[in-house]
Amino acid sequence: MTRKTIDAIQTSSVIVLVIAAVLAFWVYPLNQAGKIVERPEETAELIEPSQNGFVSEPFKILTEDNLSIAGFYLDAVTDSASSPAGTFILLHGLFVGMESQLEKASDITSLGYNVIIFDQRGFGQSDGDYRSGGTFEGNDLQSLLSRFELEDKLIQPVVVWGEAHGGTAGIRTAAEDARIDYVIAEEPVVDGRDWQKRVVSYNDMSTPDIMLSMVWWWMKQTSNYEIELDETEIDDQVGMLSESKPDQFFIIASGTGDTPDNSYLAELNNLGGNWVLFPSGEKDLYMENRDSILAFIKNKIMGNTE
DSSP states (O other), rough: OHHHHHHHHHHHHHHHHOOOOOOOOIIEEEEHHHHHHHHOOOOOOOOOGGGGGGOEEEEEOTTOOOEEEEEEEOOOOOTTTOOOOEEEEEEEEOOOOGGGGGGHHHHOOOOOOOOEEEEOOSTTTTTOOOTTTTTHHHHHHHHHHHHHHTTTTTSSSSEEEEEOOOOOOOOHHHOOOOOEEEEESSSSOSSSHHHHHHHHTTTTTOOOGGHHHHHHHHHHHHHOOOOOOGGGGOOOHHHHHHOOOOOOOEEEEEEEEESSHHHHHTTGGOOOEEEEEEEOOOOHHHTTTTHHHHHHHHTTGGGGGG
8 A cells, every 4th residue: 555545545534533523513513402492393273261261361571682472361260259369470391382381270260360371482472583491581581570560460479380491480580589479490490401401302312411511502602692501500599599488489390209300400409498299200290290289389379378
């Protein structure tokens, strides 16, 4: 084999390695980052709560970054002599829109509370091409609180009940906003890595842990969200709520014994809060444990507001 042939083989090998590196550390992370933050495929029809027996009023609000958020204000089921007992704001999770909250809303309005449901940014009838795992969603929640406060529709006590990144938004906002009296965080997203791993698992994507930092960096480039990875952590907010609202802050999760199944949530256990764990199941946590969760809420929240 001539020297020229050897040099050609070595050059070709280097080119192949460079192409492989580009695919591994540029094209692939960019593709995965887009799947993590981008708007999910629409799988549910547009809802009309009045067709499900609710007395409802549609609304739209503008976020700080001028996105239109769409939702419904659902009236409590009360007799003519009674006033609503308060307001529940229900925030959906990572892979579903506000239609997923109708069962909860029916249960809560039947107990005499007004309910607000809406599609979070990047879902359903609301604007936005990307999500943020609870960070910007928390800002959107503040905009919603301000809107209904101005309209005298924010009847105290105000209870924010959020799933996944909706729970994270509730925790972030309640830590600083006195208008929220109670927080129920259902399997909240703990940080950026937790968020990414949930999306990766749900979509059957293949992203090893070693790639998550690269995926996060590409996510920022794709979405223009200037959020550092450590800014997505909710440890500080959980600690603040555990001190300022120890009897008004609840985390509901699946788990065995006293330990949540989600390893990221398990690390928050020592920060306080009122934890309620239920056995894991194949369906959503609320529907599988509906009676128990409602009994808990009636005791811990509604029993304290009568």
